[in-house]
Amino acid sequence: MIKSQTADGGDMDQLVSAQAEIEPTVAPTLTTRIRAGRSAFLDGLLRPSLVAVFVALALCLGVMIAAATLITEQAMMAQGAALFAQDPLDDYAFASSEALRFQRQPPVGAHVALIGTAALREGLTVGGDIAARLAQRLGHPMPVVDFMSGGQSGIETAALAESLGPDFRGILVLGISLSRLAADSSELGGLVREPRLAFVSAAGDAEIRANGFEPPHRTGNYLIDNYKFFVARYRPILWHLLSGTAPVHDTRTYLGRPAADTAEWASDALILKARLSHYQERAEGNLGSLDRLIRLFPDRNKVQIVLMEIPLNPRAMDQVIGRAFVEAHRARVQAFARREGVVYWDLNPTAGLLPADFQDWAHINSAHAQDRWTSQMVERLIPLIQNP
Amino acid sequence: MKNLLRRAGQAFQGLILGALLFGAIVTMVQIETGARVFRYQGF
Numbered sequence: 001m002i003k004s005q006t007a008d009g010g011d012m013d014q015l016v017s018a019q020a021e022i023e024p025t026v027a028p029t030l031t032t033r034i035r036a037g038r039s040a041f042l043d044g045l046l047r048p049s050l051v052a053v054f055v056a057l058a059l060c061l062g063v064m065i066a067a068a069t070l071i072t073e074q075a076m077m078a079q080g081a082a083l084f085a086q087d088p089l090d091d092y093a094f095a096s097s098e099a100l101r102f103q104r105q106p107p108v109g110a111h112v113a114l115i116g117t118a119a120l121r122e123g124l125t126v127g128g129d130i131a132a133r134l135a136q137r138l139g140h141p142m143p144v145v146d147f148m149s150g151g152q153s154g155i156e157t158a159a160l161a162e163s164l165g166p167d168f169r170g171i172l173v174l175g176i177s178l179s180r181l182a183a184d185s186s187e188l189g190g191l192v193r194e195p196r197l198a199f200v201s202a203a204g205d206a207e208i209r210a211n212g213f214e215p216p217h218r219t220g221n222y223l224i225d226n227y228k229f230f231v232a233r234y235r236p237i238l239w240h241l242l243s244g245t246a247p248v249h250d251t252r253t254y255l256g257r258p259a260a261d262t263a264e265w266a267s268d269a270l271i272l273k274a275r276l277s278h279y280q281e282r283a284e285g286n287l288g289s290l291d292r293l294i295r296l297f298p299d300r301n302k303v304q305i306v307l308m309e310i311p312l313n314p315r316a317m318d319q320v321i322g323r324a325f326v327e328a329h330r331a332r333v334q335a336f337a338r339r340e341g342v343v344y345w346d347l348n349p350t351a352g353l354l355p356a357d358f359q360d361w362a363h364i365n366s367a368h369a370q371d372r373w374t375s376q377m378v379e380r381l382i383p384l385i386q387n388p
Numbered sequence: 389m390k391n392l393l394r395r396a397g398q399a400f401q402g403l404i405l406g407a408l409l410f411g412a413i414v415t416m417v418q419i420e421t422g423a424r425v426f427r428y429q430g431f
Contacts, residue, residue: 036390037389037390037393038393040390040391040393040394040397041393041394041396041397041400042397043394043397044393044394044395044396044397044398044399044400044401045397045398045400045401046397046401049398049401051395051398051399051402052398052399052401052402052405053402053405054402055398055399055401055402055403055405055406056402056403056405056406056409057406057409058402058406059402059403059406059407059409059410060406060409060410060413063406063410064410086425090425193421193422194422194423194424196425227417227423228421228422228423229423231414231417231418231421231423232418232423232424232425233425234414234418
């Protein structure tokens with residue numbers, strides 16, 4: 001019988017039997033320890049305890065204190081303020097940051113400021129492109145402020161315009177439309193309850209009062225005065241903070257979007273008709289809002305104001321609104337502009353836009369139409385800038 | 389060691405409860421005050 005031996009000449013059988021004696025005692029000890037540890041952790045996790053309550057309250061309080069400390073005007077105007085935006089389409093978060101930056105550091109030198117709704121915005125190329133076109137024609141830089149946003153109300157227009165400051169110099173282009181003049185001021189109640197801008201504005205508050213509402217109580221504390229803006233966005237803000245990602249503002253969203261189908265067109269037409277049925281009774285009140293806005297910039301040697309009509313789909317003009325209605329609107333706004341000493345531009349008769357250039361009744365969705373509309377505006381801006 | 393793990397479990401429970409409590413408080417404020425991201429496109 002051959003007996004196996006270990007390297008040092010020991011007996012292998014003895015070694016194996018010795019191991020067998022050791023292993024049963026070591027293995028259960030480790031397993032037991034792990035089991036006991038797991039059980040202790042689960043015990044702590046699942047049983048109610050004062051420690052857990054304390055940690056929960058401390059965490060909650062800590063997050064709130066962190067929010068109160070970190071969410072300030074300075075944070076909202078910083079480069080990383082995009083963290084506070086809901087998503088790339090959150091026009092009002094991005095506009096708030098820009099407005100706060102202007103409040104801190106007013107624009108120096110002549111600027112062109114564009115303020116209006118998405119229909120005005122979608123008709124124009126991005127601000128940088130307009131600035132480049134102007135600079136090329138003028139031979140000197142002409143920065144462009146893009147304060148155009150989806151469904152902008154008179155309250156927001158006033159607040160954004162005021163952020164340019166009393167020393168603003170240049171051209172202020174304000175979007176105007178049939179729909180805007182027919183807007184129901186009672187709709188603004190929703191915006192008072194659910195403000196979209198993250199800054200307080202005296203002009204915005206004045207506009208709220210002029211429309212029969214009371215602005216919220218202002219404390220002077222940034223977070224308290226604007227808490228609804230941040231509370232409404234707390235989930236994306238937390239996600240942006242945890243993931244380290246921030247949305248990039250998507251300023252032109254209709255380009256390439258397919259035209260409204262028959263059902264959508266019919267639905268839009270109904271809404272537009274319903275709204276325009278109140279045009280006559282509401283137009284003067286809504287022009288009053290524009291009048292208050294114009295009065296924010298009384299010196300025409302410093303600020304030229306242009307009321308610019310939004311693009312209008314010829315199909316909507318012919319089939320939904322009616323040419324006579326549009327002509328009467330143009331005459332009304334022209335007369336108002338003359339009274340106010342401001343300029344009124346309607347590029348629709350000269351831009352040659354076709355129904356195929358629109359997504360719906362007012363939003364341009366083709367690049368060449370946008371380019372044509374922008375070129376027309378730039379052509380009109382040049383003489384106004386050169387000979388104010 | 390066992391005690392430390394129990395404490396870790398309690399702390400983890402606290403973190404979960406804290407996150408839930410914070411979410412509940414903010415959601416309650418959101419509902420109570422009507423704070424939401426107002427979406428209004430077009431008209």
